[in-house]
Amino acid sequence: MAKQEYTxxxxxxxSNYYNQLDTIMLTKLxxxxxxxxxxxxxxxxxxxxxxxxxxxxxxxxxPTVVEHIMANRDVxxxxxxxxxxxxxxxxxx
Numbered sequence: 001m002a003k004q005e006y007t008x009x010x011x012x013x014x015s016n017y018y019n020q021l022d023t024i025m026l027t028k029l030x031x032x033x034x035x036x037x038x039x040x041x042x043x044x045x046x047x048x049x050x051x052x053x054x055x056x057x058x059x060x061x062x063p064t065v066v067e068h069i070m071a072n073r074d075v076x077x078x079x080x081x082x083x084x085x086x087x088x089x090x091x092x093x
Contacts, residue, residue: 022089025059029082036075049073059085 006014017024032052039045049070056066061081069078 022059025055026082026086026089028055029059029078030086033075033079033082036078045073052078061085 029052032048032055036045036048036052039048053066053070056069065081069081
């Protein structure tokens with residue numbers, strides 16, 4: 001399979017995506033918190049929690065924190081952590 005060649009413009013877009021990945025994942029987690037509060041079925045909650053776990057892994061949250069949040073599956077704990085992570089990310093910039 002031939003190696004994909006990207007234009008300078010495409011390379012810039014790809015670079016920006018990876019530079020902003022933490023912000024993208026934090027936004028996704030904020031949206032998932034809202035969806036979890038409104039979820040009405042257990043099946044929907046399970047799917048949302050699976051997405052939460054994947055987003056936390058992409059955000060490079062320490063495994064012990066991920067395990068704690070996933071073991072409790074408490075939306076308030078998740079929301080509190082997401083808020084702290086967001087505040088930390090805004091201080092870095």
